[in-house]
Amino acid sequence: MTFEENLKKLEEIVEKMDSKDTSLDEGLKLFDRGVSIAGECMKKLEESSGKVSELTLQLDKLRVKEDTNGEN
Structure with a gap:
């Protein structure tokens, strides 16, 4: 499931848990299912954060390279 699908499922679980009809x-x-889905969401967020950090580092390297080339 996608991150968004997992969030939707978590919302549904919370609604069901709030129901007076839920035993x-x-x-x-x-x-238990909600904890599992939340773990999947956390993993996806950590992966995304790592990717953003990696891309930011690449962008910073490009900027330094451009600045260095511009000074010559």
């Missing part, structure tokens, strides 16, 4: 056992199952 304790069902609530625990939903909570």
